[in-house]
Amino acid sequence: MKRFLCMALAVLMLAGVAALAEAPTPTQENGVITADEWAALYPDVVASYHMNDENTYRVSYLEEDPFLVNIYEGYGFAKDYTSAIGHTYTLQDVAKTERPHPLANCITCKTPDFTKLVNDLGESVYSMPFDEVYAQMRQSISCYNCHANEADVPQVTHSYVIKAIGGEVLDGIKPAVAVCGQCHIEYYFNSETKATSMPYSTVEGMTAEAILAYYDSMGFYDWEQPSTGTKLLKTQHPEFETYLSAGSIHNMMGLTCADCHMPKEKNADGQIYASHCLQSPLQNESLLAYCAACHKDTDMKDKVAAIQSEITAREKEVGEKLSAFKTRLADAVASGAYTEEQLDALRAAHRSAQWYWDYCYVENSEGAHNATVSRNCLNTAEKILTEAEALFQI
Numbered sequence: 001m002k003r004f005l006c007m008a009l010a011v012l013m014l015a016g017v018a019a020l021a022e023a024p025t026p027t028q029e030n031g032v033i034t035a036d037e038w039a040a041l042y043p044d045v046v047a048s049y050h051m052n053d054e055n056t057y058r059v060s061y062l063e064e065d066p067f068l069v070n071i072y073e074g075y076g077f078a079k080d081y082t083s084a085i086g087h088t089y090t091l092q093d094v095a096k097t098e099r100p101h102p103l104a105n106c107i108t109c110k111t112p113d114f115t116k117l118v119n120d121l122g123e124s125v126y127s128m129p130f131d132e133v134y135a136q137m138r139q140s141i142s143c144y145n146c147h148a149n150e151a152d153v154p155q156v157t158h159s160y161v162i163k164a165i166g167g168e169v170l171d172g173i174k175p176a177v178a179v180c181g182q183c184h185i186e187y188y189f190n191s192e193t194k195a196t197s198m199p200y201s202t203v204e205g206m207t208a209e210a211i212l213a214y215y216d217s218m219g220f221y222d223w224e225q226p227s228t229g230t231k232l233l234k235t236q237h238p239e240f241e242t243y244l245s246a247g248s249i250h251n252m253m254g255l256t257c258a259d260c261h262m263p264k265e266k267n268a269d270g271q272i273y274a275s276h277c278l279q280s281p282l283q284n285e286s287l288l289a290y291c292a293a294c295h296k297d298t299d300m301k302d303k304v305a306a307i308q309s310e311i312t313a314r315e316k317e318v319g320e321k322l323s324a325f326k327t328r329l330a331d332a333v334a335s336g337a338y339t340e341e342q343l344d345a346l347r348a349a350h351r352s353a354q355w356y357w358d359y360c361y362v363e364n365s366e367g368a369h370n371a372t373v374s375r376n377c378l379n380t381a382e383k384i385l386t387e388a389e390a391l392f393q394i
Contacts, residue, residue: 023149023150024040030116030117031149032112032139034142035139038151044267045275048276051275053088055086055088055089056085057083058085059083067320071319072234073225074224075225075232075234089140091111091134091139094106095134102129103128104127104130104133105189107130108126108158108160108196109183112139112142113136114137115144116144117133117136118159119157127194127195144157145157145179154175154178155175156178156182158182158196160198161185165198165202169202176256177244180257181243182240184239185236186240188215199215206241208241212352225326227333227334228326228329228330228347229343231351232351232354233351234358235361237364238363243369243370245370245372246372247370248369248372251370260281260287261281262274263286288300308365311366311367311375311378314375318357318381318382318385322381322385332393338393346391349385353381355381356380
């Protein structure tokens with residue numbers, strides 16, 4: 001099942017343990033306390049964190065869905081689109097990808113060392129050469145990302161999140177959602193500063209419609225496709241926005257990412273702690289039991305599998321239609337039979353349809369986080385494509 005293990009929500013909450021008066025002395029020059037330095041104080045939590053090392057399953061989405069090569073033509077994702085393998089491998093993943101990464105902004109969510117570097121030196125870090133900055137990075141995602149250097153206090157550490165939705169907006173989002181959302185979001189690189197940026201400033205702005213309008217208003221695009229001339233957007237991984245959007249039942253009930261992805265475990269002494277082995281709730285009996293508090297005797301594995309099968313099938317169906325539309329548009333451009341005004345009308349439909357389709361495709365729950373958003377995005381993409389067919393000359 002696509003993107004389950006590799007993208008389980010990243011909340012490293014050292015919960016279920018008593019606060020300690022004094023944190024370990026960091027050995028890294030940048031002052032970031034590593035997971036292993038916390039181990040003496042929180043052995044069970046750190047041991048569970050290292051269980052993420054066992055997550056080595058990979059899938060090539062280009063092989064799984066060959067139409068992606070056509071859809072992403074002209075962009076790095078047409079060359080390499082392979083699943084990440086978990087939070088303890090993020091540095092290896094970003095170095096290994098065949099997608100171009102000339103600047104350091106590609107490291108944004110891969111290591112607390114980069115987060116600290118930006119917090120210390122400012123946005124200029126984003127535009128530094130990738131190789132120069134990568135050489136300074138020492139650890140993949142770890143405790144600092146979600147706690148700074150305070151073990152029992154969840155904290156948003158990424159400055160771009162605070163800049164975009166700090167203050168009352170961020171205060172209104174539960175910490176165990178916000179610390180995950182700071183990485184599991186839709187973002188873009190500012191055209192001038194190359195800084196990682198967020199396309200909204202309110203919760204109301206966290207919808208596919210509002211974000212597309214934001215990008216349209218500023219004329220932003222990730223790449224201009226060679227064969228079509230369409231200025232396209234590449235959605236990232238909008239779990240945060242999808243979860244907080246209308247239709248999210250679990251959010252309305254006040255549940256957090258940690259509730260569903262970090263099981264409570266009991267150590268040999270009978271103490272309860274939050275496991276940092278990040279999992280799908282379908283893969284852990286403790287989490288399934290937690291689900292049963294509301295879902296009662298519902299077979300959750302069957303229920304979620306049905307949603308995910310539905311959404312995955314629709315992703316493929318609409319994806320094939322998008323690919324066919326893109327090919328037809330490329331042929332129209334090459335034919336010389338269309339005016340630029342006619343082509344621009346087709347390109348506008350192409351841009352919007354791809355945005356809505358991609359918004360669902362790259363959201364890692366396959367509809368489980370918010371099936372309403374997933375269905376709406378796919379239906380909208382299909383509607384745009386169907387209506388735009390009339391713009392082609394017979």
